[in-house]
Amino acid sequence: MRLFAALVLLLAMVNAQAVDLEGDQLARYHELNAELRCLICQNRSIAESDAPLAKDLRTIVEKQIAQGRSDAEIKQYLVDRYGKWVLYDPPLDSATLILWIGPFVLLAIGLLVVVLMMRRRREAPPERPSLDRDRLTRVLDEQTQPTDSASSKERS
């Protein structure tokens, strides 16, 4: 995670535009940019993107941080305009519920299946096929000396 943050910071610096923030505010600026999705390039954050819109959004983030707005307020400002889609870290609500609990539900189902299978195996040890010597001889006899009646029985 720290490595990722460092990479993001490095990237942000590479395509840096002049930002009038310092210290804590600058760190927040880079962090926020990495968490906001570029609307046009879709799979990049606004920190990574060179699209004009991403640049505009970075400027908005910068201005609002300078005005002393909180991270939550800035995110809300963008969500109001572009929808939750703009957030890379979707908030937990009714629309994203499946997204958040889905993996755990699947995990629970998987565990349940495993437990059931293990219990069944323990309760019913695999049956050893019992050897019915009479039947065995009968079948072998039929195989070695096929009669008309036997073959017609097989077919039916």
Add this chain to the structure above:
Amino acid sequence: MMRWRLIVPVLVVFVLIVLLGYGLTRRPDILPSAFIDKPAPAFDLPTLASDRERISAADLKGSVTLVNVWASWCVACRAEHELITAVSRRTGVPVVGLNYKDTEEDALRWLGRYGNPFAVVAFDPSGAVGIDWGVSAVPETFVIDAEGIIRYKVVGPITREEMNATLIPKLEQLKGADS
């Protein structure tokens, strides 16, 4: 028991197919708008090619309006230009243009060359109003009812099919509700 062994995998595969099919047929480049059924965001901009000095969100109230975000550098806007004109002519709904990140000179030249379908054009060279309206790329078209509420939005150039199947019926319906 044997039956379950057969049914479960088939069921799982079926569910997977449905989910993958859903994923394939969705258009990820068309984002749901955050503005449907919300009031048109406030703005106050100078105009282009109009007697009016300025236009604001308040001017959108009173009748059903189409707001079309466009720019002279936008190729897709050129493509939908004819259809925007047709929608306005067929429904009688005025189109307010929002000229986005453009220069006055280029915008006026574009209107002069291809014809001006707009009742009035708001001029937003910085794109600041575009951001307030949640515009991600031009063109975008908003349907606004008489109360100034956004009722529908088309992202990207409108097509003839979409115009006939959705846009015009939507406008007629809103006009009907208005009168």
